[in-house]
Amino acid sequence: MDTVGFTTVMARVPSPVTVVTTYGSDGTPYGFTAGSFCSASLEPPLVLVCLDKGASTHPAFSTARRFLVNVLGRGQQHVARRFAASGVDRFAAGDMRPMELGLPGLPEASARIACSLHSVLDAGDHTALLGRVEQAFTGDRTPLVHVDRFFHRPAPESRSRPPMQERAFPLIYAERVGATAEFYELLGFTRQRQNPPEGDPAYIALRRGPAELAVVRADWPHTRYGVPPGPGPRFEMFVLVDDLDVTLKQLADAKVPLLRAPADLPWGERVAYVADPDGNPVAVACAIHS
Ligand SMILES: Cc1cc2nc3c(=O)[nH]c(=O)nc-3n(C[C@H](O)[C@H](O)[C@H](O)COP(=O)(O)O)c2cc1C
Structure with a gap:
């Protein structure tokens, strides 16, 4: 499996959005955005996060005695972007305060999990940091998830679509229905259904959260209603x-x-x-x- 294939398929796997922090031995704060965070063991309570061996923060985290996982919530994408940016002072915004175990934490995080470093494992070009959970905080903010290369706010399936009378969506006339649907997939939409199900599609319905659209063949108005499209672009x-x-x-x-x-x-x-x-x-x- 090549890198592009691997990252493409893994983009389909929803991950949490966390910022992991620690202090260096001289008191310097370190932090990085991590999607690789998950629980690893119940007894003892262990969590795992993987850090790139080439990351600037790797020396600090692989030798740290403790680290704090800040689970980011709704509206905190900018914090994730800042802690993923290279060559900037990620703490300059001043939004991190001493939290559990005295480590730098986001007061408004969706959750925080403070750990002592249990072990450090070799994981290819990454290092897996196993942490033993010492303290935790569960907030009210809905957690963010990262999937299909976008940040999302999860919603229960039953509530993710507005009621029928609040829905409206455009049908886009396209010369190449499949290619146009792929274009919108790049913008985070996913295919819901297509007609006919096999072969050259005449209709593809897509959705991104509550936003909906459908792509249809350019001859749609003519073949269905017997009229050509109007004289000017509509939208x-x-x-x-x-x-x-x-x-x-x-x-x-x-x-x-x-x-x-x-x-x-x-x-x-x-x-x-x-x-x-x-x-x-x-x-x-x-x-x-x-
Ligand atoms: C959503 C998201 C998830 C990320 N997850 C990880 C991760 O799990 N492990 C990791 O080493 N880097 C991850 N990164 C990249 C790091 O946050 C960071 O950009 C990288 O360590 C480079 O930092 P450096 O400039 O300190 O070397 C992620 C970035 C983003 C935007």
Whole structure:
């Protein structure tokens, strides 16, 4: 299995979003964003997190006596991004305070799990840090999950779709229905169903949380209603994403043309325009984080 295949399939596996912190022997705080956190043993209570051997924080964590796992919650994506950024002072924002075992913690975290270092295991290009849980805090904030390369807020399946009378969705006329559905998959949508189920699709329904759309063949109005599409374009798709730079990189890797570079707009959104497979402009935007 090559690296691209491995990371593509693992992107399908939801992971928690945590920031793991510790202090160096000289009192310097260290922290990194980790999705590899999970429980490992009940008796004794052990948890596990994997850290890249090449990470700047690796020497501090592999020798630390204690570490604190901050489970990030709703609205804390910016903390995850900061603790994943290289070459910056991740603690400069001042949002970490001494918490369980005196370690740097996020007061508003969804949960915190303070550990003593139980053992350090070799795990390929990563080191697995096994921690014995010493103290824990369970907050009220809904935890974030990371899946399909986006941050999400989990919702129970039964509540993830609004009631029928609150739903509305566009049908996008496309020359290449499959390629257009793949384009929206890059933006975090997942296929719900397609017609016909096998072979060349005429209709593909996609969903991303409560947002819905369907892609249909461009001759749809003609074959179904006997009329051509109206004379002018009817709408432009505007898709909000969690991290515009990461999304644009993924779109560039998939050879999606960039029509307009990202720009910060006065109402607090950072917006770029890309072309869908038929060349239509699609806005991709995220909130501007301070
Ligand atoms: C959502 C997310 C999950 C991550 N999970 C891990 C992880 O489990 N282990 C890890 O070593 N790095 C993980 N990283 C990357 C690190 O946070 C960090 O970017 C990396 O250690 C490079 O840091 P450095 O500049 O200190 O070397 C993750 C990043 C993100 C955005």
